[in-house]
Amino acid sequence: MNKSVFKTIGLVSAALLVAMLFFLPMLGHYGNDSTLFTVTLLLASVGTAISWNLTGGFTGYVDFGHAVWWGIGAYTTGVLMSNESEWIPQQWPLVPALIVSMFFTALVANLVGRLTMRLSGPYFSIAMLGFFVFFREVVRVAGPLTNRGIGLTIKPVINRPLWYYITLIFVLFLVYLSWWLRRTRFGASLIAIREDEIGAEMRGIDTTRNKVMVFTLSGAITGLLGGMWAYQNTFLDPDIAFVEVRTIDAVMGTMLGGLGTVAGPIIGMVFLFVLRELLWTQESLLQTHLIVQGLLLGAVVLYLPKGLMGLVRGEVAFLDRFRERSSTFDGMESAVLEAQESPISDSEDEHPHDPVALHPTWDGRTS
Amino acid sequence: MDTLVQALINGIAVGGFLTLMVLGFSIIWGVMGVINFAHGEFIMVGAYMAWFARSEWGVEPLYSALPIFLIMFVVGFVLQKLVVNKVIDRPHLVSLLVMFAVSIIMSNSVKLIAGADFRRVNSDIQRGFWELGDIATIPRKHTVVLVVAIIVLVALQTFLQKTRLGKSIRAAAQNREAAQIVGIDIKWVYAFTFALCIGITAMSGALTSTIIPVFPFMGPPWALRAFVITALSGLGSVKGTLGAAMFLGLLESLVATYAPGSSGSQLAVITAFGLLVVTLVLRPQGLFGGLRPVDAGGH
Amino acid sequence: MRKRLRLALALFMAFGLVAAACGSDATDVVDSAGEAVADAAESAQDTVEDVAEDAADVATDDGAEDDATAEEGADTIVGTIKIGAALSETGKFSVEGKDSRQGYDTWAKWVNEEYGGIQLPDGRYEVEIVYYDDESDADTAANLVQRLIDEDGVEFLLGPYSSGLTTGASAISEAADVIMVEGNGTSDSMFERDFQNLFLVATVASDYTKSGIEAFAAKGAKTAVVAYEDTSFPTAVANGAIKHLEDNGIEVLAVETYPKDPTDLSPIISKFRELEPDIFIGGGHYIDAVLFTNAADDVGFAPDGMLITVGPSNPKLIDELGDSVEGVVGPTQWEPTMAYSGEWLGSAQDFATRYESYWGEAPVYQAASAAASGLALHIAIEQAGTTDTAAVREALRAMNVDTFYGPIGFDDRGVNTSKPMGTVQVQDGAINVVAPDGAAIADFSYPRGN
Structure with a gap:
């Protein structure tokens, strides 16, 4: 069979799937509120993974504090919609609150991105982890605005089918956005940054501007998802709005599915979800399900370095393939490409050569 | 009683145990380019072993620390051979995820075996305080950890500087391929380094089990602190780790003591992580010595 | 059963999207989808059967129960x-x-x-x-x-x-x-x-400390300090405590909060030691009780009364901390x-x-x-x-x-x-109810150790 046949099959089944998702609430008992709730949460985590993939996958900047945008978006919605914030006691309607959440998160992400997007590799990852904790504690002490550690409650008036459709349409839009973005010049410039940032710079790509732009976009998407979550959860405090697990899920899902691909985050999150449901429903595995999940994650990372997307494409690596990195740029191998450097600094010595002069990235910055 | 002196003493006390806790993390990253996400879980396992020794056989953590070091040295060696070796040449994200998997497996296995209850290790040696005249008090349990931390630091520094194996480790860290060319068995060096660091980390868990609460999911906050301190100190820097841990301990203590209002402790956390971000952005090589990116993969 | 449907849906979605997005090598899509649908149908079938079986079970059970509970008549x-x-x-x-x-x-x-x-x-x-x-x-x-x-x-x-x-x-x-x-x-x-x-x-949380604080006031306590974890429940308890302290004429010298996962509470306790309060009130969960007691031991903070929100009512705390918790007071439901x-x-x-x-x-x-x-x-x-x-x-x-x-x-x-909320005190390693009067089985000992 040739490629176009695959494509047709793929498109037809995707269309079928979307149709099924659209008709889910009409399936009576199978489309009850519980199912809708579960699928809504799954869709939201897929959306988060897609937005993480924009910076982590396309651009190669692995964000370990991504859940901070979820938290900020959730808190913006919470502050606006709850009457427990002393400074903003009015209860805003949902739509304006969500719009403000998205733009406010985008603004913060833009400012943070200007600082952290100059860092390379692991330093960017750690800085984002730092920002995550930083903002969580800021929310905790921002007394009259956020009601401190006590948290905020929002009136529970949710229409679950409607909410399901809103989430579904938004996530479908995100899938399209991610697909479309990859085909634009902007998307191409992101990939170029991932592959060879200095080269991209030399070819006249404004790398800093593009990086900050995609980071802002990624933050805005997650911020909106966080706001939507706050509305449906009806309660938030710093510890349930800022949760490391959300970052970990997005990273894990995207890695499992295939880093830097459009379908990767979707497949990976669904896979994770299915895995959890499977383990979770086995009574005998209730106590061990996290152990099993850990073993599986380790196995996938070790033996399927390109994720399930790689598997679908028939690329299964059972051996270390690190030396082939230069040519394989769909997988995680490419995500973090930096120079190896010497680390033990406590030798009596200063550093015999000045690495900065030789390799501009070695001082931890990329430009 | 003098508030400032007390704040300084508390800061140094915390800095002492942070040093011991973070050392292993920093060296593994520095030498091998592996970010040990399961770092906190090794602390946890060490603490549980000390708890077990104390509650079953009545052995003080100070005395069980050395056997724990040896046991975990072996465990680290095996783990390195079985798992870490496979990811050492891959980008740091891969090793990070594998170690993340290890951390999930470890914490949940311990929970399965020992239950999720909080444990606290009683100690007769690490208990109470000394009075420093009328000025301040010095907690004994922290002092013990600080002394051990200094002994470990000196021993480690000497080992890295003077012994053949230590020099090999430094060479491997500086330039893996050159080290291989001059005949250093890189796999052995890595295995030894990893084992050593896991041993030290578990030992730190054993000693601090008298200070901090012990439970299966205690690890992540300590791993996060290890990140902060390593970013401040520079990778694999022994002296830098001491400096950064002390700095962080003092800073947190001073902010917690002198911050106005009732949120001093939160402000201390904000300061610590704010500092991390500022350091990375303004002075990516760290405050105490050269921080240079290490990533697996080589050239 | 229904979980399987959801699972099938999810798998279906996954394969569909892979195929659509990359347009290559998704050979099994149709098969998988077919299987998924079949699975779902089967699940539905199973459900119906299960229900029938259950009904039969219930019927049999009833028969058995009839004999067993015969003496209770109807x-x-x-x-x-x-x-x-x-x-x-x-x-x-x-x-x-x-x-x-x-x-x-x-x-x-x-x-x-x-x-x-x-x-x-x-x-x-x-x-x-x-x-x-x-x-x-x-x-x-x-x-x-x-x-x-x-x-x-x-x-x-x-x-x-x-x-x-x-x-x-x-x-x-x-x-x-x-x-x-x-x-x-x-x-x-x-x-x-x-x-x-x-x-x-x-x-409710805000009344946790009421009877305890009234007991302290009755014994003549004049000043207090409060520390609590800055999360929902401890904050509600502490806010209630501050109100009850004021109602009972006890002056609040300082209030400190700390984030979740505290590493060491010595700084807060050191600060409190300087203020020399009569009573200390600590709010949090079980683990915070351990941390407070440890920190008090480590810096030599020994106020006349210590009230800790969660912990003193749990025998485990005494097992773990021994005489460090002697005289500590806590609320109990x-x-x-x-x-x-x-x-x-x-x-x-x-x-x-x-x-x-x-x-x-x-x-x-x-x-x-x-x-x-x-x-x-x-x-x-x-x-x-x-x-x-x-x-x-x-x-x-x-x-x-x-x-x-x-x-x-x-x-x-x-x-x-x-x-009403009760108050207990650790006395000679036992947990005794000391307030309110109606429920008390022992005298309230204040200052601690007397």
């Missing part, structure tokens, strides 16, 4: 009342989750094995509790409550552990008009939402030694004995609160004479009974205001 088991609960088996609340579950099960076991089932006009009904593990996660707890309602078809809910999880979970049950009775989520803010279907058998009793489950001591025979350990108050939640629901259903939500809700509202847990009677918010 009181035969005619059905089952399904009750749901999401509890933490894993994650940070796994210990308290286990206590709560054992509490619920104590009640359920007693109802089914000894009491003979809940009495309704048409006969007796067994109780079945469906549990899920919420992993101490708010999203999961809310999701599971929705699942319990929609898929397991539970008629009533019992609460999860902790205020954070209960707040989200109760929003779901409120929207679905299902009654939730709980005993382990006590933050005041939860009951300021005008909910109709949420009932708390325990005392319930103790086995309290002089409460009722026609169900007997006296407080009877409950403790029963609990210990079931689980091999003494009950902590979290377990008693859980059992009391089940009992309150039980009584309301019997009084209403039906499982209809509105009728049971009215019965709960009107309830005024004495139980092993103390008097139960709910106010407009759904909070049990009939039961």
Whole structure:
């Protein structure tokens, strides 16, 4: 069979799937509120993974504090919609609150991105982890605005089918956005940054501007998802709005599915979800399900370095393939490409050569 | 009683145990380019072993620390051979995820075996305080950890500087391929380094089990602190780790003591992580010595 | 079964999207989709069969029960009342989750094995509790409550552990008009939402320290310091404590908060030592009690009175800390030694004995609160004479009974205001109730150690 046949099959089944998702609430008992709730949460985590993939996958900047945008978006919605914030006691309607959440998160992400997007590799990852904790504690002490550690409650008036459709349409839009973005010049410039940032710079790509732009976009998407979550959860405090697990899920899902691909985050999150449901429903595995999940994650990372997307494409690596990195740029191998450097600094010595002069990235910055 | 002196003493006390806790993390990253996400879980396992020794056989953590070091040295060696070796040449994200998997497996296995209850290790040696005249008090349990931390630091520094194996480790860290060319068995060096660091980390868990609460999911906050301190100190820097841990301990203590209002402790956390971000952005090589990116993969 | 459908859907979606997005090598899409649909159909079939089987089972059971309960005449088991609960088996609340579950099960076991089932006009009904593990996660707890309602078809809910999880979970049950009775989520803010279907058998957080502070004031304490973890429940307790301190003329010298996962509380305790207060009040969870006591030991902070929110009522704290906790005071929802009793489950001591025979350990108050939640629901259903939500809700509202847990009677918010909060003190390694006067079995010792 040739490629176009695959494509047709793929498109037809995707269309079928979307149709099924659209008709889910009409399936009576199978489309009850519980199912809708579960699928809504799954869709939201897929959306988060897609937005993480924009910076982590396309651009190669692995964000370990991504859940901070979820938290900020959730808190913006919470502050606006709850009457427990002393400074903003009015209860805003949902739509304006969500719009403000998205733009406010985008603004913060833009400012943070200007600082952290100059860092390379692991330093960017750690800085984002730092920002995550930083903002969580800021929310905790921002007394009259956020009601401190006590948290905020929002009136529970949710229409679950409607909410399901809103989430579904938004996530479908995100899938399209991610697909479309990859085909634009902007998307191409992101990939170029991932592959060879200095080269991209030399070819006249404004790398800093593009990086900050995609980071802002990624933050805005997650911020909106966080706001939507706050509305449906009806309660938030710093510890349930800022949760490391959300970052970990997005990273894990995207890695499992295939880093830097459009379908990767979707497949990976669904896979994770299915895995959890499977383990979770086995009574005998209730106590061990996290152990099993850990073993599986380790196995996938070790033996399927390109994720399930790689598997679908028939690329299964059972051996270390690190030396082939230069040519394989769909997988995680490419995500973090930096120079190896010497680390033990406590030798009596200063550093015999000045690495900065030789390799501009070695001082931890990329430009 | 003098508030400032007390704040300084508390800061140094915390800095002492942070040093011991973070050392292993920093060296593994520095030498091998592996970010040990399961770092906190090794602390946890060490603490549980000390708890077990104390509650079953009545052995003080100070005395069980050395056997724990040896046991975990072996465990680290095996783990390195079985798992870490496979990811050492891959980008740091891969090793990070594998170690993340290890951390999930470890914490949940311990929970399965020992239950999720909080444990606290009683100690007769690490208990109470000394009075420093009328000025301040010095907690004994922290002092013990600080002394051990200094002994470990000196021993480690000497080992890295003077012994053949230590020099090999430094060479491997500086330039893996050159080290291989001059005949250093890189796999052995890595295995030894990893084992050593896991041993030290578990030992730190054993000693601090008298200070901090012990439970299966205690690890992540300590791993996060290890990140902060390593970013401040520079990778694999022994002296830098001491400096950064002390700095962080003092800073947190001073902010917690002198911050106005009732949120001093939160402000201390904000300061610590704010500092991390500022350091990375303004002075990516760290405050105490050269921080240079290490990533697996080589050239 | 239905989970399999969802799974099939999810797999279908995954493969469809891979194929669409990359347009290559998705050979199995059609097959998978076909299988998925077939699976789903099969699941539906299974469900129908299961239901039929269950019905048959029930019929057989009935026959058996008839013989067993013959002496009770018409009181035969005619059905089952399904009750749901999401509890933490894993994650940070796994210990308290286990206590709560054992509490619920104590009640359920007693109802089914000894009491003979809940009495309704048409006969007796067994109780079945469906549990899920919420992993101490708010999203999961809310999701599971929705699942319990929609898929397991539970008629009533019992609460999860902790205020954070209960707040989200109760929003779901409120929207679905299902009654939730709980005993382990006590933050005041939860009951300021005008909910109709949420009932708390325990005392709200803000009143935790009331009887303890009154006892301190009676002994002449003049100054106090307060430290608490800056999360929902401890904050509610501490805000209540500050109010009760002021009401009793005790001056609050300082208030300090700290974030979750504290590493070391010595800085706060050192600050307090300088102020030389009469009493110290610490709010948090069990682990905070350990940290406070440790820090006080380490810096030589020894005020005349120490009141810690959670911990002193738990024998484990004494096992772990020994004489460091001597004289420490803490609030308790319930103790086995309290002089409460009722026609169900007997006296407080009877409950403790029963609990210990079931689980091999003494009950902590979290377990008693859980059992009391089940009992309150039980009584309301019997009084209403039906499982209809509105009728049971009215019965709960009107309830005024004495139980092993103390008097139960709910106010407009759904909070049990009939039961006072007790105060215990660690005395010679034993946990003695010292306040309020009605429940006290020992004298309050102040300053500590006297």
